[in-house]
Amino acid sequence: MRRFHRWGLVVLLGVLATIVVRLRAKGGVPPTTGGWRELEGPDFR
Amino acid sequence: MTTLLLAGAGAVGVRAARQLLDTSGVDRVLVSARPSAHADEVATVLGVEVVPFGSIPDGVDAVALAVPGPAAVPLARQAVGAGIPVAAACDDRDAVTGLLALDADARARHAIVVAGCALAPGLTDVLARHAADALDRADEIHVARAGAAGEACVTALRRSRRDRPVEWSEGAAREERRLGPELVWFPDPVGARECVTVAAPVETLHDAVPTVQRAIVRAADVPAPKRRVFGSRRPRDEEWGAARVEVWGSRGGAREGVVYGVIEHPAVAAGTVLAVAAARIAGLLPEVRLRVDEPGARGLGALVEPPPFLAELARRGVKAAAFEGAPAS
Numbered sequence: 001m002r003r004f005h006r007w008g009l010v011v012l013l014g015v016l017a018t019i020v021v022r023l024r025a026k027g028g029v030p031p032t033t034g035g036w037r038e039l040e041g042p043d044f045r
Numbered sequence: 046m047t048t049l050l051l052a053g054a055g056a057v058g059v060r061a062a063r064q065l066l067d068t069s070g071v072d073r074v075l076v077s078a079r080p081s082a083h084a085d086e087v088a089t090v091l092g093v094e095v096v097p098f099g100s101i102p103d104g105v106d107a108v109a110l111a112v113p114g115p116a117a118v119p120l121a122r123q124a125v126g127a128g129i130p131v132a133a134a135c136d137d138r139d140a141v142t143g144l145l146a147l148d149a150d151a152r153a154r155h156a157i158v159v160a161g162c163a164l165a166p167g168l169t170d171v172l173a174r175h176a177a178d179a180l181d182r183a184d185e186i187h188v189a190r191a192g193a194a195g196e197a198c199v200t201a202l203r204r205s206r207r208d209r210p211v212e213w214s215e216g217a218a219r220e221e222r223r224l225g226p227e228l229v230w231f232p233d234p235v236g237a238r239e240c241v242t243v244a245a246p247v248e249t250l251h252d253a254v255p256t257v258q259r260a261i262v263r264a265a266d267v268p269a270p271k272r273r274v275f276g277s278r279r280p281r282d283e284e285w286g287a288a289r290v291e292v293w294g295s296r297g298g299a300r301e302g303v304v305y306g307v308i309e310h311p312a313v314a315a316g317t318v319l320a321v322a323a324a325r326i327a328g329l330l331p332e333v334r335l336r337v338d339e340p341g342a343r344g345l346g347a348l349v350e351p352p353p354f355l356a357e358l359a360r361r362g363v364k365a366a367a368f369e370g371a372p373a374s
Contacts, residue, residue, distance in 0.1 A: 033370040034368060034369045034370010035368070035369065035370065036232045036233075036306060036366040036367070036368055036369075037366055037367050037368075037369050038364050038365075038366050039305075039355060039359065039364065039365045039366060039367060040359075041356075043352070043355070043367070044352040044353065044355055044356035044359075045352060
């Protein structure tokens with residue numbers, strides 16, 4: 001029973017750590033395709 | 046003979062003065078600053094005239110404000126009272142909304158007030174309008190910025206990160222719960238920066254794109270300037286800044302996003318944007334066409350046609366870029 005409580009505590013701490021990490025670093029998928037192109041003449045018409 | 050009054054001689058003011066002197070048709074640039082020693086330094090270096098801070102001499106055709114927000118609104122009100130057009134580079138929410146509130150007075154006095162002529166707000170509003178013009182109907186705008194022009198700008202930016210965020214939603218600017226930080230991908234060399242939603246003047250984005258349903262501004266924190274190899278920290282205006290504008294809407298029945306970005310030293314970008322806007326409302330730079338030529342107070346994105354304005358900035362070295370690929374939202 002004591003071992004069950006210990007594992008339960010470990011799992012709970014893991015879940016809490018995951019929630020904190022997800023809240024801190026939400027979103028922001030790196031652009032994997034494409035890139036930046038400077039605007040030039042045709043873009044200004 | 047065209048005369049412009051520039052109030053403020055900090056990081057942005059100095060750049061704006063240089064740009065005004067490089068503008069065809071500008072005959073006189075008057076500079077005022079507090080403390081006046083700053084204006085004297087600029088006058089010595091650039092050869093402009095100094096006038097007392099808070100005064101608007103006769104014969105001024107337009108006023109450019111490169112002063113912190115709390116000082117900008119009274120000066121703008123004074124200019125409007127004299128029927129003189131005014132452009133302001135301030136970026137804090139209270140000042141920009143204060144400038145927009147001069148709308149009725151500006152209409153009554155036949156003056157134009159341009160609120161937010163910096164990197165963001167300012168150039169980002171023009172880029173948002175440019176992106177919206179590429180869509181059939183734009184409904185969502187996400188703006189992000191990194192970097193600050195000078196110490197007053199840093200103070201305003203830190204306050205906007207601390208205050209409750211303001212978004213445009215359901216037809217009005219509303220205070221919202223702060224979302225968690227999000228990685229935003231700016232053009233190199235700034236790259237990915239963690240940004241949070243801020244208390245920004247989102248009204249200027251709605252001014253620029255009236256069909257928008259939701260507009261959010263995020264900003265990265267401003268770290269202390271990097272140290273040189275030995276000794277002192279670099280001046281803040283040597284640091285890179287960036288802005289990213291992502292506009293979503295419909296085109297040809299499909300949902301699409303258009304992303305523009307810009308990378309520049311924030312003081313250079315803000316000074317250039319302010320100078321071009323001020324010169325335009327003084328009646329110069331006719332190639333920079335106006336979307337609206339009527340008196341009133343509005344954001345820069347509602348005032349100018351994006352293509353010629355961006356072309357003028359590019360000619361002066363402030364170049365925007367388009368992200369070509371799949372936007373990450």
